[in-house]
Amino acid sequence: MTARAAFHSALDAARDWHAALPAMAAFTDWPDDLRYAARAPVSRPVLPLMERDPGHASPQSARLQAALLAAAPHAEWRLTYTEEEVGRDFLNRFAWFELAGPDGHFVTDQCRITVAYWGRNLFYARHWHEPEELYTVVSGSGIFMVDNQPDLILGPGDTRLHLSNQPHALRTQNDPILVLVIWRGAGLADDPRMVPEDAS
Numbered sequence: 001m002t003a004r005a006a007f008h009s010a011l012d013a014a015r016d017w018h019a020a021l022p023a024m025a026a027f028t029d030w031p032d033d034l035r036y037a038a039r040a041p042v043s044r045p046v047l048p049l050m051e052r053d054p055g056h057a058s059p060q061s062a063r064l065q066a067a068l069l070a071a072a073p074h075a076e077w078r079l080t081y082t083e084e085e086v087g088r089d090f091l092n093r094f095a096w097f098e099l100a101g102p103d104g105h106f107v108t109d110q111c112r113i114t115v116a117y118w119g120r121n122l123f124y125a126r127h128w129h130e131p132e133e134l135y136t137v138v139s140g141s142g143i144f145m146v147d148n149q150p151d152l153i154l155g156p157g158d159t160r161l162h163l164s165n166q167p168h169a170l171r172t173q174n175d176p177i178l179v180l181v182i183w184r185g186a187g188l189a190d191d192p193r194m195v196p197e198d199a200s
């Protein structure tokens with residue numbers, strides 16, 4: 001499959017996922033200005049791990065999981081953080097790419113849709129960003145943490161909302177996790193930033 005075909009297939013699956021998940025459909029409309037942008041792939045150490053251990057999908061998320069895995073070798077994977085911030089093990093078993101957004105494989109100014117993966121037993125310390133964010137779990141599971149709210153263990157089809165500039169964190173245990181994340185509001189092209197006192 002060509003990169004272009006793989007990304008269109010992933011986008012179609014993501015659009016259907018958005019339509020089928022009430023929390024996601026309510027969060028933002030599906031963008032109507034999407035245009036494909038050929039971006040050079042960037043591989044990361046996590047890729048073979050994700051292909052080998054993508055986490056359990058649900059019947060509803062299996063198609064999206066498969067489409068994202070098919071697009072994965074063509075994606076411009078990013079790490080955002082430095083080894084000083086998160087450690088080498090984290091950078092070896094985590095990465096994300098921008099399916100749609102200001103700098104995505106599809107360009108839109110209306111929202112930002114990213115795909116991220118963490119291997120088992122990783123801790124993504126508290127971080128924040130200006131846009132509001134909705135996490136949707138595609139496969140695997142993780143513990144989602146927000147200040148002053150109960151931790152939630154989320155699996156396929158579950159969602160969690162993070163408000164503008166609200167610090168949040170994620171821990172994986174005996175499952176990896178693959179997520180589709182959507183941002184809305186100002187600052188769509190920004191990267192998340194670690195809460196300084198939590199950075200290692």
Ligand SMILES: [Fe+2]
Pocket residue numbers: 129133162168192
């Ligand atoms: Fe976030």
